Amino acid sequence: MIEAGEWTRGITRLAVLTGAGISTDSGVPDYRGPDGLWTRDPSAVEAFTYSRFMTDPAARARFWRTYVDHPAWRAEPNAAHRTLVALQRSGTAVRVLTQNVDGLHQQAGLPARTVLELHGTIHEVRCTGCDVRTPTAATLARVRAGVTDPRCDDCGAILKLAVVLFGEYLDDPVLDHARRIAAASQLLLAVGSSLRVEPAASLCAVAVRAGARLVIVNRDETPYDDLADEVVREPIGEALPRIVAALHANRRPTPTRMK
Ligand code: ZN
Numbered sequence: 001m002i003e004a005g006e007w008t009r010g011i012t013r014l015a016v017l018t019g020a021g022i023s024t025d026s027g028v029p030d031y032r033g034p035d036g037l038w039t040r041d042p043s044a045v046e047a048f049t050y051s052r053f054m055t056d057p058a059a060r061a062r063f064w065r066t067y068v069d070h071p072a073w074r075a076e077p078n079a080a081h082r083t084l085v086a087l088q089r090s091g092t093a094v095r096v097l098t099q100n101v102d103g104l105h106q107q108a109g110l111p112a113r114t115v116l117e118l119h120g121t122i123h124e125v126r127c128t129g130c131d132v133r134t135p136t137a138a139t140l141a142r143v144r145a146g147v148t149d150p151r152c153d154d155c156g157a158i159l160k161l162a163v164v165l166f167g168e169y170l171d172d173p174v175l176d177h178a179r180r181i182a183a184a185s186q187l188l189l190a191v192g193s194s195l196r197v198e199p200a201a202s203l204c205a206v207a208v209r210a211g212a213r214l215v216i217v218n219r220d221e222t223p224y225d226d227l228a229d230e231v232v233r234e235p236i237g238e239a240l241p242r243i244v245a246a247l248h249a250n251r252r253p254t255p256t257r258m259k
Contacts, residue, residue: 068143
């Protein structure tokens, strides 16, 4: 049960680092959970490794097959996504740094400029040759029609979802921006992330070093639990609305007594 802890007081600038756990209630499977993508099929990891994807047509075929009928295409935002929108609309500056590629924060109503997609998005396809970006639906239509290794119409190079694969670097400007947001926040709320994938997870340390409070909401232990002001193990769909209500109620700083 969340008490309105001292850490909820006076927060007007909030950064929220979100991971797969915030989207599982929307039916998007996580990767390493009990029903996770890698748990059910460890060999799928190879198709999500950058060097393998770029060199092995069979891995690319495998990758596109995984996405042609992915639950993310039918997913709707859940209570946790919506509660962040409500907090932002009530006047708290909310910035989301997400490891998710499903676009559900924006679909819930957060303005795109307030959501940094650290690991990219499944909603766009990027050409690995000429860098042109196109909506994913067009490429998926070709895959459904039998194309196993879709190529760029303009330059013929390999097409890839605009997501960061294993062994691929994060976009530097995006990561720099995320570090600045983490450092400028009063509270970093890490929600539904195992905090085991770097450099995204290190944003927790960036925030704490800059003087922000850190609260972790996750089912399992994380390597950053010791740094946190509070660790919450309850289901996200219950915990987050309660935390947000406390942040809203306690937004005004505790009045200081007149001398
Ligand atoms: Zn191209």
